[in-house]
Amino acid sequence: MQSTLPEEFYQWMEELQAVDFVLVELTLYLDTHPQDQSAVQQFNQFAKQRKQIKRAIESKYGPLQQYGNSYSGMPWNWSDGPWPWQL
């Protein structure tokens, strides 16, 4: 179920969580301030950044999302732990 992960994984995960925090904040802000151009710009810039971090994590540690939002390894590795609560 659970293999020990190197420190690098935790660092990348934290980086993703930090970028995603910006994106969640901007999402909710833009939901009530849709005309704020600089916020939209910042949003798109961070959206690009999160794609890059996601790709980096997945290339080494397997898919973060499924239903086709991430590529699979062979064999199917979506079910491989650790799951978030097991970290």
Next chain:
Amino acid sequence: MWVYEKKLQYPVKVTSCNPTLAKYLIEQYGGADGELAAALRYLNQRYTIPDKVIGLLTDIGTEEFAHLEMIATMIYKLTKDATPEQLKAAGIADHYVNHDSALFYHNAAGVPFTASYIAAKGDPIADLYEDIAAEEKARATYQWIINMSDDPDLNDSLRFLREREIIHSQRFREAVEILKEERDRKIYF
């Protein structure tokens, strides 16, 4: 549809096995002002709220599920190594005899989750005021739990969740203003 991501919204660490804290935390799992109630309340209101705030209800409702997962992780980590004796000492023998260490949607006093925690009046202003009140109640509950907790790692994650309630409340207040503006504009035209 929803797409799951194998990642917590914010890291959850606990200092030590502490089933007493888990007993308090379950309030935010299956309690009246907990994360499950919040997620279901907002997502359910989307179908009858004016278009301008559907996006906000969708996004906050979705974030609440991420919070629910954080709370579940806290409870899991606080109890996974506990012996039946420790659970008994923490006052959750009643939970143990029914569920073992499985999580269950009930509040800190053991009352099962019920749909009556979720309001849906169909009146946009009434529903949004309900949402603001729910966020403020959840914020207060997080503060009471932090006051009861002596786990510094856990408190870090709880403070994050407390701050999110403030942001959500703020955004719902803005949504009220957006709807009032819309309503008043219609009178003049």
